[in-house]
Amino acid sequence: MDDDLIARLRTGLPPEALLTDPQVTASYASDMADFCPAGAPAVVVLPRTVEQVRHVMRTATALRVPVVPQGARTGLSGAANASDGCIVLSLVKMDRILEVSAVDRIAVVEPGVVNAVLSRAVAEQGLYYPPDPSSWEQCTIGGNIGTASGGLCCVKYGVTAEYVLGLDVVLADGRLLRTGRRTAKGVAGYDLTRLFVGSEGTLGVVVGAVLALRPAPPRQLALAAEFPSVAAACEAVCAVMEAGLAPSLLELMDGTTVRAVNALGKMGLPESTQALLLAAFDTPDAPAALAAVGELCTAAGASAVVPAEDEAESELLLRARRMSLTALDALRPATMIDDVCVPRSRLAEMLDGTAAIARTYGLLIGVCAHAGDGNTHPVVCFDPADEDEARRARESFDQIMALGLALGGTITGEHGVGVLKKEWLARELGPVGLEMQRAVKQAFDPLGLLNPGKLF
Amino acid sequence: MDDDLIARLRTGLPPEALLTDPQVTASYASDMADFCPAGAPAVVVLPRTVEQVRHVMRTATALRVPVVPQGARTGLSGAANASDGCIVLSLVKMDRILEVSAVDRIAVVEPGVVNAVLSRAVAEQGLYYPPDPSSWEQCTIGGNIGTASGGLCCVKYGVTAEYVLGLDVVLADGRLLRTGRRTAKGVAGYDLTRLFVGSEGTLGVVVGAVLALRPAPPRQLALAAEFPSVAAACEAVCAVMEAGLAPSLLELMDGTTVRAVNALGKMGLPESTQALLLAAFDTPDAPAALAAVGELCTAAGASAVVPAEDEAESELLLRARRMSLTALDALRPATMIDDVCVPRSRLAEMLDGTAAIARTYGLLIGVCAHAGDGNTHPVVCFDPADEDEARRARESFDQIMALGLALGGTITGEHGVGVLKKEWLARELGPVGLEMQRAVKQAFDPLGLLNPGKLF
Structure with a gap:
């Protein structure tokens, strides 16, 4: 055979x-x-x-x-x-950038182009491709499309899906389907482009993409605020968004994460903090906007508000945030990374609830979050060699998703379903939702050959 | 029966x-x-x-x-x-706004809510629902979702699709499907939400929607520039976008449209102009940005650049633009409105080609365009009682779409396919594209009961 x-x-x-x-x-x-x-x-x-x-x-x-x-x-x-x-x-060998147009604000690429390579190439023309998953130096655009990746930029710029205008897709039987457009707008027929984004390779193989670009914004300026509790930091997040501010980044690291990052990277973050909030703006009025955020943080109970002196110091803060998952991963033999997203008005409940789950199961769970999106990454740290701890880890991982759903959220904000969460997808979608998802799969891949066993 | x-x-x-x-x-x-x-x-x-x-x-x-x-x-x-x-x-009687949240930046609505009613309701909370089709005082959110409507805002804020986070949909057999989310991000399963947006009621009946909102921007300031040719105005459009500027509006009216608007509304627009370009910004640095646009217009050959004195004068300019279709409609007994969108780098070719088509067929065709999007609305004005003229009108209408496709564009940027363009949809999508569109229709509406005879 x-x-x-x-x-x-x-x-x-x-x-x-x-x-x-x-x-x-x-x-x-x-x-x-x-x-x-x-x-x-x-x-x-x-x-x-x-x-x-x-x-x-x-x-x-x-x-x-x-x-x-x-x-x-x-x-x-x-x-x-x-x-x-x-x-x-x-698809990693199909890695050509075929076109970049500043007038049309698009890039035409093959799927194997690495995210950071594209980002740098368009930056040379004064353009910006926002999606920036933390693996951006390795991950490919095709993979980003398959998983509908997010990143730190999403609070202002949205996720990968919002930057995919059109696709070339090889279907299960080898037919070539072209979806979408090269134009800024277009409503000719059903939006099949978006159907492929996040479909995890189960509907077709993306072999080309037309991506939307933006003009490059000014480099961002950041601020860090320390809070005596996660709930107070979440209150600040809500206040910032309610005030109509548009930060280019609004990230939260809990105390466990801060200390893990210090341990790994000698970053000198405040060891005693319960929650560190990072905010940034990439607009000409960034200093004023940061000042407004600082005031809202103080009103919410921040114990210290530290604006970065310049872009270099801002970049250092972001590097600390980007290091979070690696740092938490280094604490114990293994980790399971959750990806629950809730309405941001429910963020405090989500994080307090996660802390309660950690206590109930006697586990170390560090949390970093794209707080402005309500997208949390609770990282369950455990030793898989310890059977009981591994069982508790799995249960707490599930409890976190259950909590997210109960708060009106989703089991995955940006990491996708894969095999890790397929039982939970059914819970989130409900029977009719799942039936219609399967009907779509059936329409595109009647023999079930594409990435079987994923999603459902 | x-x-x-x-x-x-x-x-x-x-x-x-x-x-x-x-x-x-x-x-x-x-x-x-x-x-x-x-x-x-x-x-x-x-x-x-x-x-x-x-x-x-x-x-x-x-x-x-x-x-x-x-x-x-x-x-x-x-x-x-x-x-x-x-x-x-x-669905017009299902017209309740169920929720508006400034923290979560969402509105939850029934489909019959009128666009302008929603816009005003969220404005009261300092929020902004961008999609603004020209019928915004009458059209409903459900209709906007069905047709994936655009408007003047799209060059900066995108189309309706980008503001629909989740839907409640009654399927053909009466099952209730809930798609999407209330959260800022979410990638749980295929994006069925976007599949319904623009599906023209052929896949299900939208009975509820979670919409994304933005913070209300400052009121926009506008500028008008007169050009001796449409091509020169298009050059200015490309220059503005290439320079990385982010206008909240970038609209073009050709000479025919300008004179029609004057005739209808006594607007006092410059009668002799060949193309009038309107640009606006809704940022704190609007005056500086408009000055930059003015310089680019002059460099592209503008004969006059007139910044509005204030917001009221800006609003007057926009009112002239909003009046365009009605004004062109008043010129002759009937009109056919095209909606071709091309990459903006091809806009000049599109508009010059449209003028050539008008000459070839001996017809009056006025053009207004969401120029920043490359989305043109050539309006073929004719007398349906004159059989020969009616035939020429139909042919020219088709020739305009053929030109748009030849320039890498789409037959519809925002008005949809309906019955008007269904033959052309097949041309744009090609056989594989059409097969997969039909496969999706079959998956959702196997009996073909929902809005039959539309799209395909």
């Missing part, structure tokens, strides 16, 4: 595009999510052209072999994990 | 929610698009609750009767036109 598959794949692919050594293919088995099952791929394919991708999909359909599309495998939900006997279809 | 239908409908609807008098029901037959076929409804239903809508859809499915959802019928593509024997399902 595998021999036939590989022989057929060879007919439309150069030798270097096919990896079959089991030791090599095993290294493509999973993304960065721990504790998600992953199978052994039959083969890894690294195409360089759309035609090669079509050949792979035609072959997969002919032989009924599942296909798992992959980018840089920096995902956090197991959405890119291989299934046994599958073709891993890695 | 009709008797059975009406008897069944009565079992779940109050008497005043059912209109059966043929003279009355006939008045619900069509939207504002001319020259689109419309049938005679069997009945018009005006529900006030979700449960009533579900009853209507269950009845329609049981009896296999088509249903045409309607808002205020201000659409311009015949998407809300009745088909013979259908149930017209008018």
